[in-house]
Amino acid sequence: MADETDIERNRFSARAARYARVGVNVGGVAARVAGARLFGGADRADRAADLRAALGGLKGPIMKVAQLLATIPDALPPEYAAELSQLQSDAPPMGYGFVRRRMAAELGPDWMTKFGSFEKEPAAAASLGQVHKATALDGAPLAVKLQYPDMASAVEADLQQLRLLFDLRRRIDSSIDTSQIAAEIGARIREELDYRHEAKNAALYRLILAGTPEVRVPGVWPELSTGRLLTLDWLEGRKLLEFKDDALEVRNRLAVAMFKAWWGPFSSHGVIHGDPHLGNYAAFSEDGAPQGINLLDYGCIRVFPASFVGGVVDLYEGLRDGDDERVAHAYQVWGFKDLKRELIDILNIWARFIYGPLLDDRVRTIADGVSPGEYGRREAFKVQQELKRNGPVTVPREFVFMDRAAIGLGGVFLHLRAELNFSQLFRDAMADFSVDGVARRQAAALSSVGLES
Numbered sequence: 001m002a003d004e005t006d007i008e009r010n011r012f013s014a015r016a017a018r019y020a021r022v023g024v025n026v027g028g029v030a031a032r033v034a035g036a037r038l039f040g041g042a043d044r045a046d047r048a049a050d051l052r053a054a055l056g057g058l059k060g061p062i063m064k065v066a067q068l069l070a071t072i073p074d075a076l077p078p079e080y081a082a083e084l085s086q087l088q089s090d091a092p093p094m095g096y097g098f099v100r101r102r103m104a105a106e107l108g109p110d111w112m113t114k115f116g117s118f119e120k121e122p123a124a125a126a127s128l129g130q131v132h133k134a135t136a137l138d139g140a141p142l143a144v145k146l147q148y149p150d151m152a153s154a155v156e157a158d159l160q161q162l163r164l165l166f167d168l169r170r171r172i173d174s175s176i177d178t179s180q181i182a183a184e185i186g187a188r189i190r191e192e193l194d195y196r197h198e199a200k201n202a203a204l205y206r207l208i209l210a211g212t213p214e215v216r217v218p219g220v221w222p223e224l225s226t227g228r229l230l231t232l233d234w235l236e237g238r239k240l241l242e243f244k245d246d247a248l249e250v251r252n253r254l255a256v257a258m259f260k261a262w263w264g265p266f267s268s269h270g271v272i273h274g275d276p277h278l279g280n281y282a283a284f285s286e287d288g289a290p291q292g293i294n295l296l297d298y299g300c301i302r303v304f305p306a307s308f309v310g311g312v313v314d315l316y317e318g319l320r321d322g323d324d325e326r327v328a329h330a331y332q333v334w335g336f337k338d339l340k341r342e343l344i345d346i347l348n349i350w351a352r353f354i355y356g357p358l359l360d361d362r363v364r365t366i367a368d369g370v371s372p373g374e375y376g377r378r379e380a381f382k383v384q385q386e387l388k389r390n391g392p393v394t395v396p397r398e399f400v401f402m403d404r405a406a407i408g409l410g411g412v413f414l415h416l417r418a419e420l421n422f423s424q425l426f427r428d429a430m431a432d433f434s435v436d437g438v439a440r441r442q443a444a445a446l447s448s449v450g451l452e453s
Contacts, residue, residue, distance in 0.1 A: 237282025
């Protein structure tokens, strides 16, 4: 087992091949952009389509990177973000020959004797690994996630090519310094390769959400898990989009469960689920009626300092009360530098968009009459134009996934067409908030599951 691990970790040829494939595909597009004299609408749209086509044939981590960039406002020009957002994370599954070899490498040649059953065909396949349904010796249903081969090499190769995507952004518009965005994306994606870390993340969420019946978190099977193999309880459920045309009561119930799954851990422990796309959730039912959601993936979990959570509350209350000093303090806590009045005004454009539903004390949809396709575009355009005049701004690392997750969560509410008092939900979530309380609970929870604070 150790030999295979060493071989995979040091597969220079695999990494070199990945560099070549990604570099040629992405680099070719970058060269065409760099050689263009004008970055007009038609030209940019063509180059953006070229980039999506180049990345779409690669699968693996580079697609996850591209999808992340597509959800971070103004990290890339809008034409590129629109094209990259269309990339799908589904990857073709590996065959059963790979499955047998990987399972033997992780659990030993007698691995089949440790399961009651094991389905040869994967139940799901994504960018970094695939999931097989199995049963434990006692018959309990299991979800067994296997990491694809050479993923460590692929991740490093793809992250190195990430700078080409940011070079595109810098050539077109230097109003945003993307260095911290790149650093944060790299750290989180490398973290996703460590399934032992993901197992601890799942245990952390199971601990935090133990008192939230609307949200189910799978248990971890440590004896059937390693650094590249993760075995969890199998949670039966249906895709959330299957309920988008159900009665409003059903859609609202699922939306409230999503709100609690996201804001609950953040408000109490400073922890967020940083990858809130619809594939990571499923609705569970009791007596045929949807009651809540299953959280299915724990690779991208972000733990924030308690002070950062305090900044979220400060910004909310500062915007609500028109307290400019408190607003500025919140941005400082988050890590924004050189906070001149002009920059604060620009940041407030986006903040009022994100916080808008939380500040509006009434039942409403997230978009509140704005078409889903246009939701947020006006604000993003205004931010971009103002930064061109008053930038640049460096986006702090800790802001990246907080912002992305908030947008992803809003997207779920848009799909469900939920009608809720989001302001009341937020106030309920933050009712017992204190920075000291978050710090204390976070330290205890992380220690309990073996994670570093």
